[in-house]
Amino acid sequence: MRHKKTGVVTLITAESIRLCMGQTFVEKVLAAKAGRESVQPGEIVTVRPDHVLTHDNTAAIMGKIGPELEEYGIADPQMPLIVIDHVVPAANEKTAANHQRIRQFVQRQGIAHFYDAGEGICHQVVAEKGLALPGQLVLGSDSHTCSYGALNCLATGIDRTEAAALWLTGETWLKVPPSIKMTLTGSLPRGVYAKDLILHIIGQVSASGCSYQTVEFHGELEHLSISDRFTMANMGVEMDSKGAVFPCDRHTRDYLRQAGVRPDSYRPVWADPDAAYAQEHLYDLDQLEPVVAAPHTVDNVRPVGELAGLPIHQCFLGTCTNGRHTDLRIAADILRGEQVHSHTRMVVAPASRAELQKAAADGSLEALLEAGAMVLPPGCGPCLGAHQGVLAPGERCLSTANRNFKGRMGCKEAEIYLASPATVAATALQGAITDPREVLP
């Protein structure tokens, strides 16, 4: 706190007035990670993140700093989280060699947290293993690192080069962002899911509506499970937010206990009631309906009714947004005893081995297979167009993923639509975009 003293008169600066006010979530976390009492928006601080996530891009990152790794080593072998997930199992010799280099590197450097191909999508695995905790700061060279906001963790994407520098020094700079308060009231109607809610929000604020700001979710959150919160926090980057976070509550503590995390090993952080926000938004969940994001931007959001009847060639259920057991179960309940339409393919890629096992245990997997779905190994699968489930020119895909950019699924003459697992399953049944409320059991 800096008061400018002139003789006996203390000038009250704008800064000191701000300091009398409450702090936001991001201000508290960044202050703690910078070893400061408080920080304010616009300030640049040097921080030590708790973890730095990399995935298949680990090989490229190693390649940037080979000699330096030999000379200086990894600053903290507990800091890197490495998960092979983007092209698994390897699609060709080049990706296989990539994976091989990562495994050798992990051994040589004594990396503590490494998960090989087959374990699942990095963000799901990091959460399941209890490696992103309330009050922590996690940076990752993947834009959907923001997913851990579901667990009250400040998490955001960086590029590969920054991940390399972080391995060597253990620290980086961050600008303290202003925050946006999104208050949710009511509960989601039948047939409307967390995916519809976050798509609705992105449609309203736009793909750049939260640029350089952190989103805090407030209000009646009890109805939103951790899986729902993952879906929402995951898509924070689709409105360009620097993290999208939930408070730590009963759901968070239960989830972490099941992940084997001791309650005394984390410290939840939340905004003060009188914190200052750059924007405030109110969403009444009771008023929502199923929606679809049409090509080629995520904020091109329409009510499902507007697109109903549009023929779909491939339905894709999976990804870090919607590939969990709960998502598979929602789809299975719609498809059980029925058949995927003959003009449509249904591709399922579970978010992790653990989530797939849960779907196997409760019969969801069986129902999806019986209905004619193709089930891929846990991983990113068709989402990024590198392999598996690539689209052909002129084809349309309805996907539970987070991006519908042109060319995203490997073909620039294909169209990608985004929706909830229920809308995807209902569509698989009819072969054309369908409101899930029409087919829900």
Add this chain to the structure above:
Amino acid sequence: MTVWLYGDDVNTDMLFPGKYTYTCSTPEEIRPHLLEELDPSFASRVQRGDIIMAGKNFGCGSSREQPVVGLRAVGIEAIVAKSFARIFYRAAINQGLVLIECPAAVEAYREGDPVEVDAEAGTVRVGEQVFSFPPLPPEILAIREAGGLLPYTWKKLQEKKG
């Protein structure tokens, strides 16, 4: 010098498709695919000193560094946009690529206008008009001036070692 003009929400898949993410990482491998989905003529016609002008949210989408590495390697002098997506902005600082957020300059641009950027003075000249933009904070400028984050990191590590 050519000015390449693009619209809003140019995403990383348009700048460098995801399907090449795990097969291309050197500037030579990246170059033929630069802006492939956005402007197929770009990769073969771009020249050193060219400038890109764009709308808001340029570079949104993935944490994909290849477009930044590629644009730096082909010698793009600067990207002037109404706004940039956060991860792309950081990646540009880390690669030493000059990004300028200046909505007024983009609005003022008409096809054929000569564009000149003076990053040190903090000005963009579009035709006869001159627009100014705020300088980068000194901490960040130091990274760009070192030639990017890795050279900056080497320097820091060596200083620490003494």
